[in-house]
Amino acid sequence: MHNIYSNVLLPHNYLAEEILIGSIIINPNLLIYAIQNLDTEYLLIESHQIIYRYLIRLDTQKSINPVNITYALKKTKSLRKIGGIKKITALIKQGQIFNISNNIDFYIQQILKIIQNNYYRRLIVQYGYDIINLANNSEFSSQFVYIKALKYLNYIDSQVSNKNIDNLKDLIGDFLKNIIQVNKHILINNKLLYSGFKDLDILTNGLPKGDLIVIAGRPAMGKTSFVMNIAYHLLKYFQAQICIFSLEMTKIQILHKLISIGSGISVQDLISNQIHKYQWSSIQIVCQELLSAKIYINDNSNITTDEIGHISKTIQESNISTNTIIIDYLQLINEKTINSESRSQELSYITRKLKILAQNLKIPILILSQLNRSIDKRINKQPLLSDLKESGCISIKLFTQNIRSNNVHINTIIDNKIIMSMIYISSIKNNYQKYFSNNYIKNIYTLNHYTFRLIINQIFSIYITDNHKCLTITNWIRENQLIRCMKILQNNNTSTNTIEKTYIEKISFSNYNIVYKYRFCNFICNSIILHNSIEQDADIVMMLYKDISEVDKESIENNQIIDIIISKNRNGPVGIIKLYFNPENTSFSSISRCI
Template sequence: MNQSDLNSNQISINNSLPNNFLAEQIILSSLLTNFDVIEATANLLSVDAFYFKNHQEIYRAIIFMNKNNFPIDVITLINFLQTNGLLEKIGGSKVLVDLVSQRPNVTHLREYINLVNDKFLRRSIIKIGYEIINSSYTTSIPLTQILDELEEKMVDFKNQLLLSQSLDNIELLNSIFANLKSKSIEPSLAGLSSGFYDLDCMTQGFQKSDLIIIAGRPSIGKTALILNIVADVVRQSRLPVLLFSLEMSKEQILYRLLSIETQISQLRLKSGNLGKDDWVKISRVIPILAKVPLFIDDNFNLSIQDIRSKIKSILFEQRNLGLIVIDYLQLMQSSDSKIENRVQELAYTTRALKILAREFNIPIVVLSQLSRNVENRVDKRPILSDLRESGSIEQDADLILLLYKSTSYNQVDKQTATLIELIIAKQRNGPTGVVKLKFNQDSTKFLDWN
């Protein structure tokens, strides 16, 4: 197919783009005869959602008049359109008189709005399809740039689709009521269990669409903690987990997981200094780890687009994802060349990660470094302002956990466990506070303190 064939084909298809003339008429008629539904309709329906140009002009005029507190009926609307030179453009006053004569039932207005939105979104899909075709002919633009732009458009389109399908308040309240009733019969966490009782009690688990930050100074145990959580999720819930490791290889991650599950130190595992009992543990654990739905991506040059593509790939194969983990934030790179400094880059990244969490309705846990400022204080317990190159971390995150370990806490019991304070510094929908955990450095194993 050459370009001229493509253009002629586009013209013929545009003549029969999806639309619903009757639904558009009924909506406009409802607005002219029932003024109290104008504001609600304006929140659900854009001007572009109307296919016919005269309907767009009528709807735009009604919205404008309502916003500016003009009285609205067929006479005032005719006068407004005539004053602004639009009356003939919409087909004359007869079009408006015909609209008000229909007297529609407004109880079904939402259904008509959904119909019009459905046709609008279908037209949007067709438009994106032609943009894909036309972009394929443009060889002067890098392919990666074309794909990134198209992906952004598809995400915007998906958000519009979700908005058009949003539930009414009564539907949401009914859903909440059913959820409360179910939990009263069989109590359960609102989110995914971390494997730590005290933490789950305070947070109600890692909840869908949440961006969760776990931050600490280097070598304090951030990666060990998240691997304990990952191991518990895949072992107990059997939900797939996607782990992006920008610092360690897949082999290093698996060694750590093997150490956690067998309680054998990494040093002994890597050196091969193993006894008979150790081999029994390893033989029991390896077949289990081989079957768990854990997907590790150790691409060190990771972008938001890479993460989105990987998520889609896993969801296509598994149909579900329980948790996404990124280790760690400061190693991520932005593909946006317009970003001027590192703070802006981190702000862009955290915002994009929060959007991903909402887009796929999956909790995303991101590890982050703390700045050196904490080392210069008498009380070295970290606070939110210690988040390194924080950008918009504090604003975008739903839950922020800060790790603290004091040297005075070392070897607090006979098992030489270290006491770790997990400080809940921010929780959008819950309390802040401190959770105490035991950390066995040799086997990188975390446990509840009590």
């Protein structure tokens, strides 16, 4: 007879599991020890897992006994699955081994440790096997495999470490260490960080901890120089610990910028080593400041969010804390582990992970970003929030409704340059009002995009892009997350603007054609309520803009006026800050504030 298993069984102790389950059936008071130390997956045998779940369920009713457990299993048709009444009887027999002992509590604790240790060993085997498979796969980099292995080990460590067995000596030692460390560094950790630009800090309340701050702009607007000015201010006046991930510039280029900002010496002079004697003292002062500063620069141009998170956490664990992370820039981050349908989805995934990292580390993360190319096609080049990420679009075939609830074809709007305001739905219920906002349309832009057709109740149909949103009975949902038969809200009666619940009959791919992008939030299209929200995880969005038409040639050659447009501020007002930019030493300085 051949052996049933071709491989060695995973670590387990069948007898210990039987004794534990049987002892609890006989003496329900022992269940408290198991609940505190044992999850269901700690048991390897499926029948033992099922019975253990039912024991926990019956314990809430204080009705654990052999009859009730048998009845509960039979009622849910699980009795045969676990082996019938014979299995219950066998467990009770095993449970009687320690039942007569005065030290039964001690024995149960030892049995729990045996079961726990076997579970930990199974985890090590499972994750070890996963690590071997990853290491043998040439598609994954060694850095990725290393981070995955570290995550597995950290998870096992979190499972194995038992806080309940700490003795008083360890607790007192940790308590005193914590007090000393907190008193020593409380000022650094609790101090609110500021950018160094007073008018900007008034609007944003500095650089709030846990916030993801996006700094965007077209090429050559000075995004990197602007964030390096903030970094230098944090290093000089706050002694902050900064971690810079530069995916575009090298470490030496970052160093040149910091020295140039601090000393006022031209970057070109630093690169070409054309430094005069009187400038040496300034360079020495700045270099001395940088030597005493805690600044870490990583110029790996092919980094992922997992690697950014791992490096940041490692630095924070090895030192007191990391105060700020700077990433230059978003579009160069490469996620190798996700298969997104579009780069837009991938960037959304990246920003979400960075937002979570900022919250976990309780620090601000400043990330630079490029703007969409559609801005170059506009006459007015001033960036909008929607330029940071594509918003939803609708097809040329559709009708929209104006403020008087009249259907207007999109071509009519374009040809006659009609300015539309949002549709206010007077009979909307209070629980839906929160989903609407009072934004107004100012412009409509055309572009080419893939569209999808949604058929509603066999009557209505709309053609929208995959990232456009429809209002369901609970919230706004993107087209690529909608499914057949999902209920959405519809404005069937144009005279009374009443909302009705309807359902999606079919979703299909339409074509690649001209679509129109609206610059406002809520509107009705072919009786379907749509939304044009910008899904971003950023708490603050700053956009750099330079209007050359308003600046004379002399100011361009010397100091340029740069608008810092705060397009989004989750916890404060938006506005525009004007700064002087000196392209020679890449320094920014304040002028005034206008909102």
